[in-house]
Amino acid sequence: MKQMEVTIMGQSYLLGCPEGGEAALAAAVAHVDREMSAIRDAGKVKARERIAVLAALNLAYQLAGAPRETPAPEADVDDALIKRLDEALGHDGQLL
Template identity: 80%
Template sequence: MKQMEVTIMGQSYLLGCPEGGEAALSAAVAQVDREMSAIRDAGKVKARERIAVLAALNLAYQLAEAPRVAVPAPAPAEPMSTPEIDALVKRLDEALEHDGQLL
């Protein structure tokens, strides 16, 4: 794991970062810094901890409201039917007869 020094609202932090994740971490830091700075600059909240909590809530809300990217469902598989499977289904149906058919 690599370590990166970042700055959020003028304060430095040393963060762990997986190899190859530097760009994503830098983008996340920039987003958090923008959100926290906007809250601070609005002038209503002064405590750094409260600013951090409000920024986290704002970012979480934005993430929850973002449109979900639809992932196409895989094509349905062809139903398997072999003599062995058919015999097994028949045995299961017989064993579960009082509850109804399995398939």
């Protein structure tokens, strides 16, 4: 595992990073830094630990509210699944 030095709100951190994950980690660090800096700049919270917790909660809330991307099932896939279930259940347990 590779190590990357990053800066969040002026503080340096040494983080482990899987090979090839540098860009994703840098984007995540930038996102966290923006969120924490916005909370700090609002002026209501001064403690770094409290800012970090609030930023984590804000980011988790954003992720929880994000729409999930699930592909719509294809009709032929549904039909094939129903057919397989019907075959497995036999005539007494047919779904349709």
